[in-house]
Amino acid sequence: MSLLHDLLEFNEQFVNSKEYEKYVTDKSPDKKLVLISCMDTRLTELSTKALGLRNGDIKHIQNAGAVISHPYGSTMRSILVAVYMLGADEVMVMGHHDCGFGALKPEPMIDNMKARGITEETFETLEHSDIDIKNWLKGFDSVEESITESVGKIKHHPLMVADVPVHGTVINPANGKVDLVINGYEEE
Numbered sequence: 001m002s003l004l005h006d007l008l009e010f011n012e013q014f015v016n017s018k019e020y021e022k023y024v025t026d027k028s029p030d031k032k033l034v035l036i037s038c039m040d041t042r043l044t045e046l047s048t049k050a051l052g053l054r055n056g057d058i059k060h061i062q063n064a065g066a067v068i069s070h071p072y073g074s075t076m077r078s079i080l081v082a083v084y085m086l087g088a089d090e091v092m093v094m095g096h097h098d099c100g101f102g103a104l105k106p107e108p109m110i111d112n113m114k115a116r117g118i119t120e121e122t123f124e125t126l127e128h129s130d131i132d133i134k135n136w137l138k139g140f141d142s143v144e145e146s147i148t149e150s151v152g153k154i155k156h157h158p159l160m161v162a163d164v165p166v167h168g169t170v171i172n173p174a175n176g177k178v179d180l181v182i183n184g185y186e187e188e
């Protein structure tokens with residue numbers, strides 16, 4: 001049986017037995033926070049549970065590394081939507097120790113792409129279009145620096161509300177401990 005089949009079969013049971021009732025909430029977050037965390041599998045539940053957050057409390061955006069890589073990319077747009085349209089009035093960027101994206105080197109991933117059928121010609125075309133694939137696929141040396149950079153991009157975005165605090169934190173995926181890197185209340 002395929003994974004998709006298993007997932008959909010479970011879903012049918014889930015709906016029929018009304019399991020969804022314990023997750024019922026509305027679209028506006030109770031805690032009025034938008035959280036940007038890494039897509040690391042260890043953090044899927046840990047990043048919110050470690051802060052006492054429940055389904056319906058926050059807007060949660062997850063991507064590789066919890067990084068704002070482009071000021072007009074979809075992560076930044078999601079933050080702006082959360083703030084302007086969905087009632088979020090604080091933002092938190094949460095990186096984590098032992099981040100797979102942080103350790104990412106572009107060369108092995110490009111080798112993987114080639115091994116799986118992406119042609120040399122495609123890379124040349126992208127290069128001629130001024131797309132710096134190596135830079136795009138590069139992780140970071142320090143999680144604290146990466147968070148500080150992303151917090152700065154959000155805080156100083158031309159479309160961001162000036163008085164919305166933007167916090168930066170690092171979580172330890174082994175025990176859920178969250179350390180403060182930037183206190184957004186002090187940066188106003």
Ligand SMILES: [Zn+2]
Nearest residue numbers: 038040099100
């Ligand atoms: Zn990560």
